[in-house]
Amino acid sequence: MRHVISILMENEAGALSRVAGLFSARGYNIESLTVAPTEDASLSRMTIVTRGSEEIIEQITKQLNKLIDVVKLVDLSEDEHIEREMALIKVRAIGEAREEYKRLADIFNGRIIDVTETTYTIELTDSGDRIVEFLAAINADEIIETVRSGVSGIARGEKSLHP
Amino acid sequence: MVQITRFRGCFYLLRELYTRNSLRSSKAGMREKSRFVNANGSFESVFNVAGAGNINRVAISLKRMLTVELTGAEILVRSLKEEGVTHLFGYPGGAVLHIYDALYQQEDVKHILVRHEQAATHAADGYARSTGKAGVALVTSGPGATNAVTGIATAYMDSIPMVVITGQVFTSMIGNDAFQEVDSIGITRPCVKHNFLVKDVADLAETIKKAFYIATTGRPGPVVIDIPKDVTANKAEFNYPKTVSMRSYNPVVKGHIGQIKRAVAMMLSARRPIFYTGGGVVLGRGAAELTALAQQLNYPVTNTLMGLGAYPASDRQFLGMLGMHGTYEANMTMHHCDVLIAIGARFDDRVTGNIEKFCPHAKIIHVDIDPSSISKNVKVDVPIVGSVPDVLQEMIALIKGGNKKPDEDAIGEWWDQIAEWRSADCLKYDEESGKVKPQQVVESLYRATHGDAYVCSDVGQHQMWAAQYYKFDKPYRWINSGGLGTMGFGLPAAMGAQLAHPDATVACVTGEGSIQMCIQELSTCLQYGLPIKIIALNNRYLGMVRQWQEFFYDGRYAMSYMEALPDFVKLAESYGHVGMRIDNPADVDGAMEEAMKLKNRLVFMDFVTDQEENVYPMIPAGAGLNEMILV
Ligand SMILES: Cc1cc2nc3c(=O)[nH]c(=O)nc-3n(C[C@H](O)[C@H](O)[C@H](O)COP(=O)(O)OP(=O)(O)OC[C@H]3O[C@@H](n4cnc5c(N)ncnc54)[C@H](O)[C@@H]3O)c2cc1C
Ligand SMILES: Cc1ncc(C[n+]2csc(CCOP(=O)(O)OP(=O)(O)O)c2C)c(N)n1
Ligand SMILES: [Mg+2]
Numbered sequence: 024m025r026h027v028i029s030i031l032m033e034n035e036a037g038a039l040s041r042v043a044g045l046f047s048a049r050g051y052n053i054e055s056l057t058v059a060p061t062e063d064a065s066l067s068r069m070t071i072v073t074r075g076s077e078e079i080i081e082q083i084t085k086q087l088n089k090l091i092d093v094v095k096l097v098d099l100s101e102d103e104h105i106e107r108e109m110a111l112i113k114v115r116a117i118g119e120a121r122e123e124y125k126r127l128a129d130i131f132n133g134r135i136i137d138v139t140e141t142t143y144t145i146e147l148t149d150s151g152d153r154i155v156e157f158l159a160a161i162n163a164d165e166i167i168e169t170v171r172s173g174v175s176g177i178a179r180g181e182k183s184l185h186p
Numbered sequence: 187m188v189q190i191t192r193f194r195g196c197f198y199l200l201r202e203l204y205t206r207n208s209l210r211s212s213k214a215g216m217r218e219k220s221r222f223v224n225a226n227g228s229f230e231s232v233f234n235v236a237g238a239g240n241i242n243r244v245a246i247s248l249k250r251m252l253t254v255e256l257t258g259a260e261i262l263v264r265s266l267k268e269e270g271v272t273h274l275f276g277y278p279g280g281a282v283l284h285i286y287d288a289l290y291q292q293e294d295v296k297h298i299l300v301r302h303e304q305a306a307t308h309a310a311d312g313y314a315r316s317t318g319k320a321g322v323a324l325v326t327s328g329p330g331a332t333n334a335v336t337g338i339a340t341a342y343m344d345s346i347p348m349v350v351i352t353g354q355v356f357t358s359m360i361g362n363d364a365f366q367e368v369d370s371i372g373i374t375r376p377c378v379k380h381n382f383l384v385k386d387v388a389d390l391a392e393t394i395k396k397a398f399y400i401a402t403t404g405r406p407g408p409v410v411i412d413i414p415k416d417v418t419a420n421k422a423e424f425n426y427p428k429t430v431s432m433r434s435y436n437p438v439v440k441g442h443i444g445q446i447k448r449a450v451a452m453m454l455s456a457r458r459p460i461f462y463t464g465g466g467v468v469l470g471r472g473a474a475e476l477t478a479l480a481q482q483l484n485y486p487v488t489n490t491l492m493g494l495g496a497y498p499a500s501d502r503q504f505l506g507m508l509g510m511h512g513t514y515e516a517n518m519t520m521h522h523c524d525v526l527i528a529i530g531a532r533f534d535d536r537v538t539g540n541i542e543k544f545c546p547h548a549k550i551i552h553v554d555i556d557p558s559s560i561s562k563n564v565k566v567d568v569p570i571v572g573s574v575p576d577v578l579q580e581m582i583a584l585i586k587g588g589n590k591k592p593d594e595d596a597i598g599e600w601w602d603q604i605a606e607w608r609s610a611d612c613l614k615y616d617e618e619s620g621k622v623k624p625q626q627v628v629e630s631l632y633r634a635t636h637g638d639a640y641v642c643s644d645v646g647q648h649q650m651w652a653a654q655y656y657k658f659d660k661p662y663r664w665i666n667s668g669g670l671g672t673m674g675f676g677l678p679a680a681m682g683a684q685l686a687h688p689d690a691t692v693a694c695v696t697g698e699g700s701i702q703m704c705i706q707e708l709s710t711c712l713q714y715g716l717p718i719k720i721i722a723l724n725n726r727y728l729g730m731v732r733q734w735q736e737f738f739y740d741g742r743y744a745m746s747y748m749e750a751l752p753d754f755v756k757l758a759e760s761y762g763h764v765g766m767r768i769d770n771p772a773d774v775d776g777a778m779e780e781a782m783k784l785k786n787r788l789v790f791m792d793f794v795t796d797q798e799e800n801v802y803p804m805i806p807a808g809a810g811l812n813e814m815i816l817v
Binding site: 032033036078085089091092 | 371372375376379380383400432433434435556557558561562565
């Protein structure tokens, strides 16, 4: 099962390596990991997407909670939540393709943020699935490069993660 | 640090907590009237203050003048003193020279110079295991830190409270591949409870406070503090924090009362119960509560290797150790139980055997302070997160206050069944072989020390024999590396225990393989006059390895024979100790008595034991607890 774990942690040097080290040492897999400071500069917020059986996910959350730098943790997938990911996609855009990519970007609520005579760079912020759909809609040969941010997650409604 | 008290209007009494030579009093327009040393050994001075009109202003400037800034090294040493540290095990080097200089100038914290940094960490560990207090080690950067890692990992696996201070290169040099630089934080991260790099001397005291707090609370463990050399030279005001609170670390102590009630109901309805208890009872200081609870219910108790002493081994209700080399009765009782009460034990694979076959009929209650120990290897029915004494006290009170009692008939039948398993006498051994039997040596040690010694062990067959044949009635007496299984642990750990308990008998049960991994510490023992009794069960084999090769590799003894052994008697003597060699079974008791009489000497007893003796009983890999090899 895929799980989205959201962590509030002390914004200390080395905190990220403690989390990454835990996953590699215990053989848990990480699909994506994003991290940045919050409005309170002493705290970082991290979103980890991982997969595993219920027992493994239970161990992952317990082990993460055990890290001294971890202040709070929630498994977002246990409840209604929103996931967003940003992708930057550079495509070869020549001739007819220019119109087509413009339309495609509009359909997916993407934006063209850089234009040259031969390329477009498209920014797309959406769920991971939608980004995959978008990429599938483009001719693979015409993708020059893609950069994905990994998932950021947040609970719906009043729920929030606080120290 | 200076305390100023108003004294008869215009006199000030200065309480100098830090001993200094000069109090340049003239600066504040005041004259020192008298000075004396108070009961705490610090100075108190009475000042005659001129211009007493604005006494508060004088007081403020006085305070500023007297605010003592200490170097990081001094702060470190003073902080250790504040933490009640009596012994510091260490080895000097460039990055920690300021610290050694500060240590030199005081007498409160005694530094013990080991001969290898691995031994510093093991000795600190042995100190901790024998006292329940945090052990402290100090090593230099680079090789000092890497040598310490084995001891840190050993403590980590067995949840031992320890604070290890590692020197580091100058802050400005970190990351430059400077001389003797290693990333100590990175290297130790997977084997510490937590670690800190101190970059600013102003943070040092608070970091040390946190380190001790983290090491000793919750599930204990080692904490590393990495201190760059410049931080030990820089100055800051010294204020040791009285308390510490961390928003990200709040270990639970009290168990959930609803869960405790469910557990008690389950315990009382048991027909075939057993207490399976581990190192957590020792670490949490819950031995008295465990004994009270088990005796209140008249249920059988088994201990893990780490839990030995948590329940008195000479008591009728004790079934011995369980697991791979546990007793037949303990493992059979486990296998057939209907309610398993696990307390401070972590369902290690050496205990469960094949997990598929583990306690097939049991409902499981598990008390542990670390949620990640619960349902990690075996799914449990009633998890209780909390500390052993607190949870057990609640249980005892609930049972006492309630009207449900254990089913006496069922428990009686259960004890009858256990008596039958016991009658297999699984620890019997051949006493007529004409050879010195390792089991016999441990039994002899038990008698000669009246069961009251601190027994520190190395790793191998001798460790199992010590665990099986020495009956530990008290916690903190059995000191061994269970989780990591570190050969070389025994002798340095014994040094820590002996320093913590100078008048007690401390024995080191070891093998001729293990002892050679930290043999250099015989020199440390001489320097500090540590009268450890080394009981070497010398089988001229890496016996535990040989046993596995005998059983599972058709007796191909690859690299498990110990050739070219030193003459341990001469070796001990060359270090200024007493050496004895015993190769006749008839001499064992006499030699043991004689060694114990040498109260102030380290005695190296080299017992030439039956070479191919095996540790029995044994659960082979993949088998269940009911599938033991008996002899
Ligand atoms: C050669 C060799 C052979 C071995 N054979 C055996 C064997 O036959 N049988 C055996 O048992 N072991 C054996 N071991 C040891 C084994 O590897 C484990 O180290 C041991 O079984 C673990 O013991 P434990 O479960 O008591 O856990 P420990 O490692 O002692 O862990 C303590 C547990 O208690 C918890 N705890 C800590 N403080 C508290 C508190 N205040 N309140 C509540 N809980 C707390 C911790 O969270 C942890 O879960 C052997 C080791 C070696 C080297
Ligand atoms: C540092 C280290 N290296 C290797 C091992 C693997 N090992 C476990 S027991 C053992 C043999 C120990 O021999 P000895 O000290 O003579 O004890 P004996 O088993 O003969 O009683 C070995 C090599 C270990 N536990 N620790
Ligand atoms: Mg041997």
